[in-house]
Amino acid sequence: MSVIKNVIVIEDEPQIRSFVKEALENEGWNVFEAENGKRGLIEAGCRKPDLLIVDLGLPDMDGVHIIKEFRNWSAVPVLILSARTEETTKITALDAGADDYLTKPFGIGELLARVRAVTRRRLQATDAPAKVIFGNVEIDLPQHSVTRNGQAVHLTPIEYRLLVMLITNPSKILSQSRLMKEVWGPNHAESSHYLRIYMSHLRQKLENDPAQPEHLLTEIGVGYRFES
């Protein structure tokens, strides 16, 4: 990864922008700043970014709008910055195509971890893996087989579909409604308790301590995330 990569930071607060810029530059990113949504979209259009960081509360434009606009012509990862109170906005932003979010206030460590996660995911997405390994679980996607400690684990069709959805989007938050739609189809989108029960089944079958999961994580009020 010696190639210099571009990131655009769309954030109206100069202090936040400045420390985000500094942290990313230390990691070898080439940072372009934008203090409002309009400027941000222009930058995004001409800088060929590899990552977009968007604050949801911009003065001139809704962050969700920027993501939608951006997603019309780019599949580059998008990271949201948001305040804690905006669960529904987060979901809308994720459904609009954002990859992950950071809750304000956040430290440098969290920022860099998220940035690494979303960009790594992009690398993986280009050459879809045949095998996913996490903890002591191994999933062979072409074979449709799941083993834990070398022992075959039986998953029901829905459990398997749900698991595949999660592991093919590592570190990405998948909103409840999206998971419901992808796994059950559009007609079941309102009975979200099914999702919770199946997630619980998956954890019981695959996690060492289902009550303190390490891989199949819940983002309360938003959705679920898989971490390898």
Next chain:
Amino acid sequence: MRQNNQLGVYVLAIFILTLVTLVSTPLHRYLDLANIVMIFLLVVFLNAHKLGRGPAIMSAVLAVALFDFFFVPPRFSFAVHDLQYLVTFLVMLCVGLVTAHLTTRLQKKTEDAEKRERDTNRLYMLARELAGATTLERIFEVVKKYLLSLGCQSALHLVDNQGNFPTLRYEVLMHDLALSALRQSSTLNISQLSNNGSQGFVVPIKSINQSFGVLILQESAAIPDDYQVNVRELEAVSDLVTITMERLHYVDLAQQTQLEATSERLRSSILSALSHDLRTPLTGLVGMSDSLAMLTETKEMKIHSAATAIRDQARTMNNLLSNLLDMARLQVGKVKLKKEWQLFEDVIGASIQLLKPALVHHPVTVQLDQDLPLINFDAVLIERVLCNLLENAAKYSPAEGAIEIRAFVNTETACISIRDHGKGFSEHNRDLLFQMFNRGDTESRLPGVGMGLAICKAIVEAHQGTISAETSNDGGAVVTIALPLGNPPEFKPEFEIEK
């Protein structure tokens, strides 16, 4: 007036008959008797048609007499030679009577129809006036005026929230009558209560799902003599009033809802503005001190530790801010709970995940009972409760002290208890624990303003649940939240959904 009129009609009838007799006499030579009879018959018919029953009978009798006297031989005598004239007399009498009867009936019917039309028209006017009424006073006024035109004194009495009539407080009997009219949804006749024989009614004003009050009517003395208050009309009036009151009620309701929504929006926009404005500098503070700490990690130990401290303080401040804002939301407005049916394990796992940095020195164990049901709660808020409780547990127990989380069902409630191995709660301040700005130990070195538990209580109570604190036998603190079980939605096993 009417008497004179009647007399006049009789006189008119006599006059006409006399005239006909006078006119027919000279014609006697040229016309056959049968044709003269026809003239008389025509007059009897016309009289009966125009003048009513009494004059008709009289005309028939008089016509027979006149015809007999002046034309039937022997003339100028009531004697009859030819007996067949009796048939003529009989026919004439019958025509007169039958025509009179039919005419009277027709007239009465017309009058009835006219009266009905007048009533309907009046009701229509009432409906129009009520449709324009925008206040209760206006309804009162319109109805009163209308009923007065029917000759009734009326009064509208409204029920209050307890289902009583405050305006009938001092008339016990009337109060009971009004209540029973409302209960039975039917008009009560209270005529026997009046001492001058006038009629009286209690009419309920009531829609299917709401009682508004009653209309009490008393016939006054000056009532038109052909008029009688009829119950069906009163009920039509009561229906109109009910519809109007219902309309006013819903207009009120809509306005109130709109007002509430507006103030709710205002409150929440103030809170989110506050949240944004306070959190932005904190975000800067955390980020900048963090980058300062990273920059100086190896070079300047002192600066590094200062920067780390600033960052941690800023984070603490952010937690306090979150608690404050949440408390404001919970106290100021009715927080809309986003309740969904979910599992405790999700929210427990997420809370532990969220607090990982604070829990590094405390081993956490989770014990979930088998077959915990789905519980209906707002996950974001309950996560906040668990985070606050876990944070407290970590803060108030010695390093390496274990924290035990247990989820279980207790008859009517589903519970989560969090137990630490610290000092527990002292007996005297246990009641104050959940109050705002109260801390177990006022001089504690540990930071905090004593809001965490107050918020937990507010959130749990918003879920109709309870929160309790006690000290366990081995000295640690145990905080338990209990949420009502409810009826979880059904869960069909997979193969059924697949189909």
